[in-house]
Amino acid sequence: MSRLVIVSNRVPPRERTSLAGGLVIALREAIAGRDTLWFGWSGATSATPGKEPHLHRAGRLTLATLDLTTEDYAGYYRGFSNGMLWPLLHHRVGLSEFSRADLIAYRRVNRAFAAGLAPLLRPDDTIWVQDYHLFPLGAALREAGVRGRIGFFLHVPFPPRALWEALPDGDALVRDIGTYDVLGVQTDEDARHLNEVLSVNGQVPRARVFPIGIDPEAFATAARKAVAGTEVQRLCQSLGERALIVGIDRLDYSKGLPQRFRGFAQLLRRYPEHHNRVTFLQIAPVSRGDVAQYRSLRRELDELVGRINSEHAEFDWTPLRYLTRAVRREVLAGFCRVARVGLVTPLRDGMNLVAKEYVAAQDPEDPGALVLSRFAGAANEMDGAIVINPHDPDATAEALHMALTIAADERRARWGRMWRAVNHYTAAGWARSFLAALEASPASRAA
Numbered sequence: 001m002s003r004l005v006i007v008s009n010r011v012p013p014r015e016r017t018s019l020a021g022g023l024v025i026a027l028r029e030a031i032a033g034r035d036t037l038w039f040g041w042s043g044a045t046s047a048t049p050g051k052e053p054h055l056h057r058a059g060r061l062t063l064a065t066l067d068l069t070t071e072d073y074a075g076y077y078r079g080f081s082n083g084m085l086w087p088l089l090h091h092r093v094g095l096s097e098f099s100r101a102d103l104i105a106y107r108r109v110n111r112a113f114a115a116g117l118a119p120l121l122r123p124d125d126t127i128w129v130q131d132y133h134l135f136p137l138g139a140a141l142r143e144a145g146v147r148g149r150i151g152f153f154l155h156v157p158f159p160p161r162a163l164w165e166a167l168p169d170g171d172a173l174v175r176d177i178g179t180y181d182v183l184g185v186q187t188d189e190d191a192r193h194l195n196e197v198l199s200v201n202g203q204v205p206r207a208r209v210f211p212i213g214i215d216p217e218a219f220a221t222a223a224r225k226a227v228a229g230t231e232v233q234r235l236c237q238s239l240g241e242r243a244l245i246v247g248i249d250r251l252d253y254s255k256g257l258p259q260r261f262r263g264f265a266q267l268l269r270r271y272p273e274h275h276n277r278v279t280f281l282q283i284a285p286v287s288r289g290d291v292a293q294y295r296s297l298r299r300e301l302d303e304l305v306g307r308i309n310s311e312h313a314e315f316d317w318t319p320l321r322y323l324t325r326a327v328r329r330e331v332l333a334g335f336c337r338v339a340r341v342g343l344v345t346p347l348r349d350g351m352n353l354v355a356k357e358y359v360a361a362q363d364p365e366d367p368g369a370l371v372l373s374r375f376a377g378a379a380n381e382m383d384g385a386i387v388i389n390p391h392d393p394d395a396t397a398e399a400l401h402m403a404l405t406i407a408a409d410e411r412r413a414r415w416g417r418m419w420r421a422v423n424h425y426t427a428a429g430w431a432r433s434f435l436a437a438l439e440a441s442p443a444s445r446a447a
C-alpha cells in the first residue's frame, strides 16, 4: 500500500485528544494501519516565515508542520479562509468580507505549503488534501513538479453558481479545483453546485459524493461508560425530573444558534406544560474568536440567553444553560445519552457529525429523539429525525414539543432507522471509499 499523505490547514496537536472540530475526528479513522504523513499548519505564528517543516514521528504517523507569519495568519486564515470563503460556502454572501490582500496571502500560503511538502514526497504517495483553506494546493503541487495522484475533499457545502460568482477571481480558484484527480463533497446538492461551476469554466465536472460519518460503536461505548461518570451524574442530579434537550456546536453562525434559542423560547411560550419540566443545555465552544462576525454572534447570543432566562426562569430553574467552553468528548457522549432530545439546527452544514453522535449515544431500549435541520447534510440520511426549517422558530418549537412527547415505540422505530444510517456511512467507510476512488483514478498525471 502506498503511503498516505494528508494535507489540512491544521495538523492535530500531538498530545490533544479532546479537540473540537469534525475534520480531526473523522481523519483519525483514515490513518489507522497505514504509513501516513500529515502536513499542515502547526497552529503557531511567528514574525518571520519558517520554510522548513517541523517533523514529529509517532509510530507510522509523521506530522510535518509549518508556522505561519502573523501577516499570513491574518490574510490566509482569518481573512480569506474564514472571513470570505467560509460565509460564501455556507450561502452567506452578506457576511463575506473580501480583500485582495487576503486573497494574495491565501495563494502565498498555499504555494508555501506546496514548497514545504514537495521535498518530503515520494513518487507513489497518495495525496489527500482537505477542505477550503487549500483549494489551490493541488495546482501548486503540480507546478512544483508533483506527479502522483492528488484528491480533494470539501467538508463544507458548495453554494449555487449565482452565489459563487460573488467571489472576485473565483474563476481562477475553480480552475485550481478542477486539477484534482478526485473531488469529493458531502451531498448530491454540493456536487450539483460544484459541477455546474466547473462546467461553465470549461472544467471536467468531476465532483462526487462521499458522505462523512463517525465511528458509531466507539461513540456508543463512550456514551455508555460516561453515564456512570461524575459529570453526567452531576448533570442528572441538577436536572431532577426535568427532560434534557442538548445542543453541541462550535460557536459559529452557520450553526443557527440564535434561531435555535428563539425556537426554544417559543416552545416555552406556546407549550406552557414544559415550563419547569425541561432544560436546554447548549455547549458552544468559542471558535475563531478573532474574526469579527464571530465576536458579534457571541454578543448576540449572550444577550438572547439573558433575555430568555430572565423571561422564563423560576427561582429553582434556569431553562437555558449555555457554555462557551469545550467539554471532553467522553463527557459529551454521556450528555447526549441522557438527553431526551438532540437539537441540531444549522442554517447550512456540510454534514454535521453531532447529529450522528447523538444517535450513536442513545440507549436502544429508551432512545431520545433528534430534531434536525433540513440544511444539514445529515438530513439526507436521517429519515428517523424530526426535520425542520431552522429559520422558523415556531417549527422548532413544534418539533421540540413532538420530540418531548412522542411515544416510546415511535422513538425506538425512528432511532432504529437512524442507527442503521449512522452505521451505513461511517468515518472509516468514508475514508476507504474516497481513497479507493483516488487510487483507481486514471494515472494520467502520474506518467
Ligand code: GDG
Residues within 6 Å of the ligand: 018, 019, 020, 021, 022, 023, 025, 026, 155, 156, 212, 248, 249, 250, 283, 285, 325, 326, 327, 328, 329, 330, 332, 349, 350, 351, 352, 353, 354, 355, 357
Ligand atoms: C466540519 C463541517 C462536517 C463540538 N463541541 C465540542 C466537541 N465538538 C465536536 C463534536 C463533533 C465535532 O466537534 C463537530 O463536527 P461537526 O460536523 O458538527 O461540525 P464542524 O466542526 O463545523 O465540521 C461539518 C465536518 O467538518 C466533517 O466533515 O460534518 O459540516 O462544518 O465531533 O462532537 N468536542 C469536544 N468538546 C466540545 O466542546 N471534545
